[in-house]
Amino acid sequence: MALTDKLTAxxxxxxxxxxxxxxxxxxxxxxxxxxxxxxxxxxGHVSGYEAGKKSQYDEFWDSFQDGGRRTNxxxxxxxxxxxxxxxxxxxxxxxxxxxCPTDSGSMFYxxxxxxxxxxxxDFSNSTSFGYMFQGSLVKFIxxxxxxxxxxxxxxxxxxxxxQRIKKMIVNENNVFTHTFRYCNVLSxxxxxxxxxxxxxxxxxPLTLExxxxxxxxxxxxxxxxxxxxxTLSTTTKALLSDGDxxxxxxxxxxxx
Amino acid sequence: MITESINLIKLTASDGYVLTNGEAYxxxxxxxxxxxxxxxxxxxxxxxxxxxxKEEEAFDVYDNSLGN
Numbered sequence: 001m002a003l004t005d006k007l008t009a010x011x012x013x014x015x016x017x018x019x020x021x022x023x024x025x026x027x028x029x030x031x032x033x034x035x036x037x038x039x040x041x042x043x044g045h046v047s048g049y050e051a052g053k054k055s056q057y058d059e060f061w062d063s064f065q066d067g068g069r070r071t072n073x074x075x076x077x078x079x080x081x082x083x084x085x086x087x088x089x090x091x092x093x094x095x096x097x098x099x100c101p102t103d104s105g106s107m108f109y110x111x112x113x114x115x116x117x118x119x120x121x122d123f124s125n126s127t128s129f130g131y132m133f134q135g136s137l138v139k140f141i142x143x144x145x146x147x148x149x150x151x152x153x154x155x156x157x158x159x160x161x162x163q164r165i166k167k168m169i170v171n172e173n174n175v176f177t178h179t180f181r182y183c184n185v186l187s188x189x190x191x192x193x194x195x196x197x198x199x200x201x202x203x204x205p206l207t208l209e210x211x212x213x214x215x216x217x218x219x220x221x222x223x224x225x226x227x228x229x230x231t232l233s234t235t236t237k238a239l240l241s242d243g244d245x246x247x248x249x250x251x252x253x254x255x256x
Numbered sequence: 257m258i259t260e261s262i263n264l265i266k267l268t269a270s271d272g273y274v275l276t277n278g279e280a281y282x283x284x285x286x287x288x289x290x291x292x293x294x295x296x297x298x299x300x301x302x303x304x305x306x307x308x309x310k311e312e313e314a315f316d317v318y319d320n321s322l323g324n
Contacts, residue, residue: 154315178315198279227290229280245286246262252290256275256282 061096068097074128079110081135088113095119103128110135117142117166124148124169133159145169147193152179156186164188172196172219180204191217200231208239215244221252231256265293273298281307 001009011024017036024032064070077088089112098120101107105128108116117140123129124145130153133141139161146152150173156162162183172194179199180186186204196219206214211232218230230253232240237255248255265287269275275282277295281304285296299307 157315178311200280202282222289225290227288227295229277229285229288231280231282234283242262242264243260245264249264249286249288252288254277254280254288254291255286256280256284 057094058096061094065095065097065099070097071100071102071125073099073101073107074103075106075109077108077111077113078106079112079136081110083110083112083135085112087111090114093119098122100124101126104132105130106134107132108136108138109133112137114138114161115140117164129153129155131155131157133157133162135160137161139163141165143167143169146174147171149174151175151177153177154181155179156183158182159186160184162186166190167192169193170195170217176200189213193217194219195230196228198229198231200229201236202231202233204233204236206232206236208236211236211240212244215247218248218251218253222250224252227252227254229254229256267293267296269298272301274301274304276304 007026007029011029014024014029014032014036015021018032018039020032022028064076077093079087088108093113093116100122102125104123104126109131114137116138119142121142122145123143125148126146127149129144129146129149132155134154134157136159138159140163143166146155147169152174154177156165157178158181160182163185165186165188167190170191170193173196175197176195176199180201181203183201183204186201187207187210189204189206189210190213195214195217199214201214214230219228221228230248232255240255245255266284267275267287268284269282275285275296276299277297287293287296
C-alpha cells in the first residue's frame with residue numbers, strides 16, 4: 001500500500017469517527033485524533049454511566065419489590081421520627097413495578113416524599129392503613145380504595161402537609177378512627193362509595209366541593225334509628241347552605 | 257319557583273362550654289333526623305382540653321411502640 005493510501009485511510013477513519021467532511025492535513029489529523037479520542041471517551045462514559053445507572057436501578061427495585069410480587073409494604077418508604085433529611089424523597093422514590101399492597105401500615109411514616117398522586121399504587125387489597133402518612137411530607141395523594149380494610153386507624157393522622165386526596169373509595173363498613181386528625185391543610189378530597197360511620201374533618205379547611213362530595217357519600221340512615229356524626233371544621237361549615245345541612249340531617253347524620 | 261321548608265334543629269353550646277355526645281365535640285350541632293337533644297350535653301372547655309390531652313397520651317404510647 002502506498003504511503004498516500006495509508007494516510008488517506010487514516011484520514012477516512014478520523015472523518016468516520018468525528019463527522020468531519022473536510023480535507024485533512026497531517027497537522028489536522030494530529031489534532032483530530034485527540035478529538036476523536038475525547039469524543040469517544042465522553043460518549044462511552046455517558047452511555048456506560050447510563051447503562052450502569054439502569055443496571056443499579058433494576059437490581060435495587062427488582063429486589064426491593066421482589067420482581068413486582070411484593071405485597072407487604074408496611075413501613076416500606078418510612079423515614080425516622082424525629083425527621084432527618086434524605087432517605088425516601090421524590091428523587092429516590094421511583095418504583096419500578098406498580099404496587100398492590102395488602103399491608104400499607106406506616107408506608108410513608110415520616111417520609112420525605114411529597115407527591116404520590118400519580119404513582120401506580122392499587123390499595124384495593126390492603127387490609128391495613130394504620131399510621132400510613134403520620135409525620136410525612138406527602139402533599140398529594142391519588143386514589144385510595146380502602147374497601148378491603150375495616151378500620152382506618154390514624155391513616156392520615158398528622159399528615160400535616162396533605163393538601164389533596166384525589167379520591168377515597170369507601171364502603172359503609174369503614175371505621176374512621178382519628179383518620180384525618182391534624183390534616184391541617186387538607187382542602188380537597190373526593191369520596192366514592194358510602195360513608196357509614198362517624199367521620200371527622202375538624203382540622204381540615206375543606207372546600208365546599210369537597211364537603212358536598214362527603215355529604216353525597218353519607219349513607220342514608222333515614223327510616224332507621226341509627227344516627228352518626230359528620231364533623232367538619234368551622235371554616236368548612238361556614239360554606240354550607242341550609243340545603244346542605246338539611247341533606248345531612250335528613251340522611252340521619254348529625255352535623256357537628 | 258321552588259318553595260321549601262327546611263327544618264333544622266340546632267344546638268349551641270353556652271359560652272365557655274362545648275357540646276358532646278361522648279364521641280364528637282363541637283360548639284354547635286345540627287341534629288340528624290334520628291338524633292335527639294338529650295344525646296348531647298355540655299362540658300366545660302377545660303374538660304374538653306382534658307379529653308384531648310388523654311387522647312394525645314394514648315396516641316403517644318402507640319407511637320413510641322412503633323420505634324425508629
